[in-house]
Amino acid sequence: MIGYGVKFLRGLLLWFLLGALVLGCSNPGSASRERVFCKRVIDGDTIILRDGRKVRYLEINAPEIPHDGSKGEPLGRVAARFNRSLVEGKTVDLLVSKNRPYDRFGRVLAHVFLLNGKLVSELLVRNGLAHVCFFSRPDKYAKRLLAAQRSAIMFKRGIWGVEFTTREPYYIGNRRSLRFHRPWCPLGKSTARKNRVIFQKREDAFMKGYCRCKRCLP
Secondary structure: OHHHHHHHHHHHHHHHHHHHHHHHHHOOOOOEEEEEEEEEEOOOOEEEEOOOOEEEEOOEEOOOOOEOOEOOOOOHHHHHHHHHHHHOOOEEEEEEOOOOOEOOOOOEEEEEEOOOOOEHHHHHHHOOOOEEOOOOOOOOOHHHHHHHHHHHHHOOOHHHHOOOOOOOOOEEEEOOOOEEEOOOOHHHHOOOHHHEEEEOOHHHHHHOOOEEOOOOOO
């Protein structure tokens, strides 16, 4: 009887552990981390994995490269080359967003880490080859990215040493969306007073972690 009781308890414990494992894996709030191979770099913030998935780096925007007839932005090709030197043809670690795993184009949204533990997007931002852009609730890496951006701005690295846009007398920020706009932009003008903040310089907005509006591109 004792032997039977021990077997029963062992079986019960096994079922409990299996149930906990299943629940843990199916929890939509848990982050998904995996080791992958980067087959190709598209630009400064997008890569293609060996299995064909496109990955968009979380919480940053790199300068656009020329495509579809557009001229691109200053240092767009430089950012792409730097990204390529870091990850193309290499194995990296992928930490997929737990809040929004995919963007509207079907790309995987993730933080990408080198095998030495360095965060690729942080390296891009610190070298002035990308700026922070929080698409949803900032995660635990947001402070690191913002600190890297402030350093790049202070020392005028990369994009911060290039004047590539027309200056405005002031800019309208939205505390809720963390976006900032030119004064004539409809999205900026429609920002609720309680959410509105005025920046005298575009660098002031970037120092606070605001991302530029896609419509007016301040």
